[in-house]
Amino acid sequence: MASKKFTLYTSHRCPWANRAHIALAELGLEFEEVIIDLDKPREEWYLKEVNPRGLVPALKYGDEVIIESGIITQFLADAFPSHLAPNTGTPEAALLRARINIFVDTFVSKIVGPARGLYIASSEEEKRANASKIVATIKNDIAPLLSDAAPFFGGSKKPTLAEVNTASFVVRYYALAKKEHGLIPEEFVGELKGIETWQKWVDEVLKLESLLGIWNEAHVVEVTKRMVEKAKAQAK
Ligand SMILES: N[C@@H](CCC(=O)N[C@@H](CS)C(=O)NCC(=O)O)C(=O)O
The missing domain is CATH 3.40.30.10 (Glutaredoxin)
Structure with a gap:
């Protein structure tokens, strides 16, 4: 401790x-x-x-x-050695740590930045085009890395650093795409649901108590709406 x-x-x-x-x-x-x-x-x-x-x-x-x-x-x-990552000192553990890092790096470099284009765009049409690109990236670059998730990364029964470092983004995309918020086109989540490996993993991630403990959807929606308004004003 x-x-x-x-x-x-x-x-x-x-x-x-x-x-x-x-x-x-x-x-x-x-x-x-x-x-x-x-x-x-x-x-x-x-x-x-x-x-x-x-x-x-x-x-x-x-x-x-x-x-x-x-x-x-x-x-x-x-x-604090735990379920988050295998103990260091063997090639097998190092390999799993490397796989986790590759997953997180791919997620951050290919999804997190472009995801702003899901709610900040000059038109609904542009938002939908951005959403389609992100769905394709998730299908082609992210889902294959989750092929052995059971339910978490690499077959782990408990969340790993892969989930620790990506869950907060996942929860935002699914929340902001709710119809009542009107921020992300609804079809985004609809299309993601068709990517089975990804969606099975997401369903488990979105149940994590460690994520939900500090999650405040209303606050995040309000802050995102303010960000969208600011971006619109700057674009004028
Ligand atoms: N690369 C940093 C990014 C952290 C970051 O961007 N934090 C934002 C809030 S989400 C921040 O502190 N922004 C300063 C500000 O808004 O004034 C990390 O991973 O810790």
Whole structure:
């Protein structure tokens, strides 16, 4: 168990910060939470003492600060051996860790950036075109990496770093595509449901207590709507 105190500097609306919450919850680690108001400029103390990049999340362990969500979740998985990643020291374990990293890297580089185009676009038609491209990427690049998920990555019965580092994005796409929010074209989720390997994995991911503990759909929808309005105003 942890011998020093954890403090997590976070915002519940941030999917990157959510990664740290999921890892801490999966590991059953206690921590103090400091909510950073992302609507205001970062205060001097935060930039000086916590994260000079001004971003959340940041995790303090004793007197040491760790920044960048992927580095934070990796640190936690390394420090506290668990279901999140196999223990290091054998080629087999290293291979599974490499496969997890490839999955997360593919997800972030091919889905997370383009996914903004699901709700920020100049027309509904453009949104639908962006949605079709993302569906194709999920089918061709992501789903094959989940072929042995049972139900989680690589056949794991419990969530791994693959889920820790992607679940917060998945929950957003499915929520924002609900008809009542009108943010992402509904057919996006309809088409995803046809990709069996992907959808089976998503169904399990969306049940994770470690994800749902900090998930606040109404807040994320409100923040996303504001972001869309801002982008529209800037485009004028
Ligand atoms: N690469 C960073 C990205 C973190 C990030 O972009 N956080 C956003 C919130 S989701 C942030 O702190 N933005 C500063 C701001 O909005 O002022 C990570 O993985 O930790």
